[in-house]
Amino acid sequence: MTTVIDGKAAAGDVVAKVKAAAEQLICATGVVPAIAVVIVGQDPASQVYVSSKGRKAKECGFRSIEHALAADISEGELIALLEKLNADPSIHGILVQLPLPDHIDAGKIIQTIAAEKDVDGFHFINVGKLGTGELKTAFVPCTPAGSMLLIERALGRDLSGLNAVVVGRSNIVGKPMANLLLNANATVTVAHSRTKDLAGLCRGADILVAAVGRPEMIKGDWVKRGAVVIDVGINRVGENAGGKSKLVGDVAYTEAAERAGAITPVPGGVGPMTIALLMVNTLASAYRAAGRMPPSI
Structure with missing residues (x-):
């Protein structure tokens, strides 16, 4: 049975920990x-x-x-x-x-x-730290960092030996996501618009991250049975009689949910985690400024 990964609940847990840690820092x-x-x-x-x-x-x-x-x-x-x-x-x-x-x-x-105040994680120093595995002092871009927490929440175990495919190679999501997965000992492939047999590549993924910016590009039969699917895409499509558009991800959700072991919805999946991880990065910066080791969130 497919597990729908609740990004709102996960973000709520993160924010509660951040709030508690902030109170401790302020008091101390x-x-x-x-x-x-x-x-x-x-x-x-x-x-x-x-x-x-x-x-x-x-x-x-x-x-x-x-x-x-x-x-x-x-x-x-x-x-x-x-x-x-x-x-x-x-x-x-x-x-x-x-x-x-x-x-x-x-x-x-x-x-x-x-760089020490770059809580978005886009400065070259933070990019370099992430690329070389120096995660203790790096600020990681918030969307991939939040996605990684959702993956760990879904699997609840070490990622060693798992095949991960990241569809999308942006500096904001795709590349840092790949580096995070590599650091967790997954075997990672970064795919993009010029990748040959993209569907076949995705079918071999135990972890599939879609961050390509194309509405419902990843079809249900591209998903390996039991895979964890993280849909980073937020796309507005169509308009109803009231002029309102519909939000969809980069994954054809209904189809993919029939095969995935766990999947994020759009909205309510990765989105809430992005702001939560921005708070995590800001908290870490404040702890370092106070000469203290940031807590693990």
Whole structure:
């Protein structure tokens, strides 16, 4: 029987642990974890994401500081703000909400954030640490980190000897996901749009992670019976009479659920874990700033 992996419940468990650990840090040292979120312009989706991150930070007992900037702010002005936040010892995490306006180089902005405050895990130093297995001090991108927790929750055992296929090779999800699985001793294949016989490759996966950004691309008969399927995709398709679209993942859920041993739904799977792991990274930064070892969450 297929297990539906409840991302909301898993995220709730993570947030409860973060909240408890934050309370311990505050009581012991007076250090209050703090995250600064920078948003440029008025993109509606970005506004929603920033608001949800702020609410979750406050739920965890953190300070949440939002810097809402005009869409026409210069790249130099944005960099100056980030350098100020880098130098502020009371700020432990810095997040710049993407996308940025076309006149700003997003890559340059990401690398401006101090690596020790890069709670998104995109700075080259954190990317390098993850790639070399230095997970104790690396900030891992939140979506793959959350996905990894769901995989471990579903399997409840060592991943050694298992075949994992990651469909998607982005720097934000695909590549870090592959590195996390490798670090857990899985045998990993990264597939993409130019992979030959993608369906056949997926059929051999004990762990299948779909992060390709194509609605329901992974069909049910691509899934090995008993496999753990993690669907990272969030795609809006179609519109009903009221003009509302439907959210679907990169996996044809109904078909895949008939074969998978465990599978994440969309919505309610990986999504809630992403913000929860952002809180984990911010907490870890605050602990390190206070000269303490971050707790295991």
